[in-house]
Amino acid sequence: MTIRVLHVASELYPLLKTGGLADVTGALPLALVERGADVRVLLPGFPPVVAGLADLKPVARLAHPFHAHASGDEAWLEQGTLEATGVTVYVIRAPSLFDRPGNPYMDDEHVPYGDNAPRFALLGWTAAQLAQRIDPLWAPQIVHAHDWHAGLAPAYLRAAERERGRALAKSVFTVHNLAYQGIFPAQSFYQLGLPHDFFTMHGAEFYGQLSFLKTGLFFSDRLTTVSPSYAREIQTLSQGCGLDGLLRQRTHELSGILNGVDYAVWNPATDTTIAARYTPSRLTKKRDCKTALQARLGLAQHGDALLFGVVSRLTEQKGLDLLLAAVPEIVRRGGQLAVLGTGDPALEAGLLRAAHAHPESVALERGFDEALAHSIISGSDVVAVPSRFEPCGLTQMYALAYGSLPLVHRVGGLADTVVDASLENLADDLATGFVFERFEPEAIAAAIRRAFALYARRTDWRTTQQRAMRQDFGWGASAERYMALYRELAG
Template sequence: MTIRALHVASELYPLLKTGGLADVAGALPSALIERGADVRVLLPGFPAVLAGLRDLQPVAQLGSRFGAPDVTLERGTLPTNGLAVYVIRAASLYDRPGNPYLNDEHVPYGDNAQRFALLGWIAAQLAQQLDPTWSPQIVHAHDWHAGLAPAYLKAAEREHGRAPARSVFTIHNLAYQGIFPAHQFSLLGLPHDFFNMHGVEFYGQLSFLKAGLYYTDRITTVSPTYAREIQTLAHGGGLDALLRHRAHDLSGILNGVDYTVWNPAADQLLATHYSASRLAGKLACKEALQKRFGLAQKSDALLFGVVSRLTEQKGLDLLLGAVPEIVKRGGQLVVFGTGDPALENGLKMVAQAHPESVAVELGFDETLAHTIIAGSDVVAVPSRFEPCGLTQLYALAYGSLPLVHCVGGLADTVADASLENLADDFATGFVFDRFDPKGLAGAIRRAFALYARRTEWKATQRRAMRQDFGWGASAERYLALYRELL
C-alpha cells in the first residue's frame, strides 16, 4: 500500500529559508518518496515560493477566507526534484517582501494568526478532497505555523463522525509557540469549546503550537535527547506537563543531512573540493576563507567558524566571552549570521579590536555558509538548547570538527575528543557539559591541544567525515510511524 502524506510547512529549501525547518521540509519528502510514499507539500504563497515553482495549475477557488478576499489553491512542481507542491495564493496575506513572519522593524505581522490559520485550514481541506485527484491519509504538520492543521482535522472528525486523515506534528523548536491574544480565537472558525485548557488555550492566550500538540495523533521532535528534555520544566516552555501526558505518543527522530547539497567532494558552492581520503583541498578552502574575511593568512592558526542566528539560544553570548582566549592562543574566528542587535554589536566590537584574528559579517547567504563550514577547522555550536542542530552535521561532513554544548541533538551526534574516545576511535568533536565560561573554555583548550597533534587531528577529521547522518534511517522511522497510524 502506498502511503499518501501531505507535509505542511511555512518554508522549503531552496525556495525560502530562514532556518533548519526549510532544510527538513526540502529533504524529508524526497527521502520518503524514494522509499515508496506518495508525498506532497503545502506552503503559503510567499513571493519567493510562487516565483520558484514550475507549472502552476489551479486546484480550487476558495473565495474569501480569513480576511483575504480571493483565496486560490494551486499546484506546481519544485524544479530541482519534481516534488509536487500545493501553494495558497492569497495576496493580501502573503504577498510581502522580506522575512515571511516579521515586518521591516523585526516585529511579527499583526495578522500572523490569520496567515497561518489559513495554512492549517487548507491542509485539513485537502484531507477532505479539496483536490479531487489526490487526498492525503497522513497530514504531517511542522512547527507552530502548521499547528492548527490537527485542530481543523479534529473539528472535521467531530462534524462527520470520522477522521478525514491521521496527523503527525513535528516540533522543530519548542521556543517558538505562535502565541496570539485570546480575542483572535473568533477568527479561526474552530468550535468554541476548542478554546479551553484542554485545547488551544495557553495561559489565557491562544497557542498554535499547543493546538498542534494537543490535537495531533502523534508528536515527533528532531532528536531523541530533545524529546526527553522537552518533558522537563527547564526545557518544556510551559508545555512540559502536556508533553509528559502525551509521552507515549512522542518520539524523537533525528534530522538528516541532504548529502547532495552538503558534500565537500562535489559542493558546487566551493572553489576547491576535498574528501576524507584527499584532505589537501581543505587547506585551500581555509586560505580562501581567511582571504575573504581579511584575516591573517596563517595556515597553522586554528580557525573557528560560526554560521548561526545570533541569539542567546545559540549560546553566542557565552562564545563572545571566550574570544580573548581564542585570540591569545593564536586562533581565529569567523562569525556569520544575524539576530540580536546587542550580540551583533558586541561581536563587531571584538572584530574591530582584533582585525587579523576575528571577522564578523551580518546577513545570510547560502554560498558563504558553505564557504565557512568548509574553511573552518572547528565549527562552534555552543547552544543553550538545540532541538537537533544541522550545522554540526554539516561540519562533520566537511571535516570541520564541531564544538558543541551537550544538549538535544548536539549530544546525540558529536562525540567528545576525550582521551578515552580518541583511544577508542570514537571522537568526532569537542563537547562541553556545563553551560558556563569554564565549560566552554575547557572545550576550546581541548581543540587547541588536539590541533597540535596533527596525526590525531587528521584521524578525527576523517572519522567525522565518515559519519552517516543521511535521511535514510530517519525516513524509515517516519514511514513506520505512518504505517502504525494507518
C-alpha cells in the same frame, strides 16, 4: 499500499529558508518518496515560493471561514513542481497575506506581522481542506504539520471530522523548536473558525492566550521532535517551555526522530560553492577552502591559525553570548573566528566590537548567505554550536561531513551526534569533536583549549577529521522511522 502524506510547513529549501526547518522539509519528502510514499507539500504563497515552482496550475478557490484580507481579495490553491526534486507542491495564493517582500514572519523592523494568526491559520485550514478532497484527484491519509506555523492543521482536521462524523486523515505534528510557540491574544481564536470548545486548557488555550504550538501538540494523533535527546528534555520543567505537563501526558505518543543531512547539498566532494572539493583521503584541498575564507572575510592569511566558524542566528538560545566571552582566549592563543548570522542587536554589537578590536582574527558577516555558509563550514577547522538548548541542530552534522570538528554543548541533537575528543574516546576511535557539559564560561573555555591541544597533534587531528567525515547522518534511517509511524497510523 502507497501511503499519501501531506507535509505542511512555512519554508522549503531551496525556495525559501530562514533556518533548519527549510532543510528538513526540502530533504525529508524526497527521502520518503524514495521509500514508496506519495508525498506532497503545502506552503504559503510567499513570493520566492511562487517564483520557484514550475508548472503552476489552479486547484480550487479557498472560501475560508475567516476574513483577514481586504474585501474583494481572494485566496486560491495552486499546484506546482519543485524542479530540483520533482516533489509536488501545493501553494496558497492569498496576495494580501503572503505577497510581502523580505522575511516571511516579520517586517523590516523585525516586528512580527500583526496578522500572523490568520496568515498561518489559513495554512492549517487549507491542509484540512485537502484531507476533505478539495483536490478531487488527491487527498492525504497523513497530514504531517511542522512547527507552530502549521499548528492549527490538526485542530481544523479534528473539527472537520466532528462535523462530518467520520475520520478523514491522521495527523502528525513535529516540534522543531518548542521555544517558538505562535502565541496570540485570546480574541484571535474566535476569528479563525474553530469550534469554541477547542479554546480550553485542554485544547488551544495557553495561559489565557492562543498557542498555535500547543494546539498542534494537543490535537494531533502523534507527536515527533527532531532528536531523541530533545524528546526527553522537553518533558522536563527546565526545557518544557510551560508545556512539559502536556508532553509528559503524551509521552507514549511522542517520538524523537533525528533530522538528517541532505548529502546531495552538503558534500565536500561535490560542493560547487566552495573553493576546492575534497574527501577524507584528500584532505589537503580543505586548506584551500580555509585560505579562500580568510581572504573573503579579511582575516590574516595564517594557514596554521585554528579557525573557528559560526553559522547561526545570533541569539542567546544559540549560546553566542558564551562564545563571545571566549573570544579573547581564542585570539590570545592565535586562533581566528568567522561568524555569519544576524539576530540580537547586543550580540551583533559585541561581535562587531571584537572584529574591530582584532580585525585580522575576528570577522562578522551579518545576514545570511547560503554560499558563504558553505564556505565557512568548509574553511573552518572547528565549527562552534554552543547552544543553551538545541532540538537537533544541522550545522554540527554539516561540519562533520566537511571535517570541520564541531564544538558543542551536550544538549538535544548535539549530544546525539558529536563525541568528545577525550583521551579515552580518541584511544577508542570514537572522537568526532569537542563537547562541554555545563553551560558556563569555564566549560566552553576548557573545550576550546582541548581543540587547540588536538590541533597541535596534527596526526591525531587528521584522524579525527576523517572519522568525522565518515559519520552517516543521511535521511535514510530517519525516513524509515517516519514511514513506520505513517504505516502504524494508516492502519
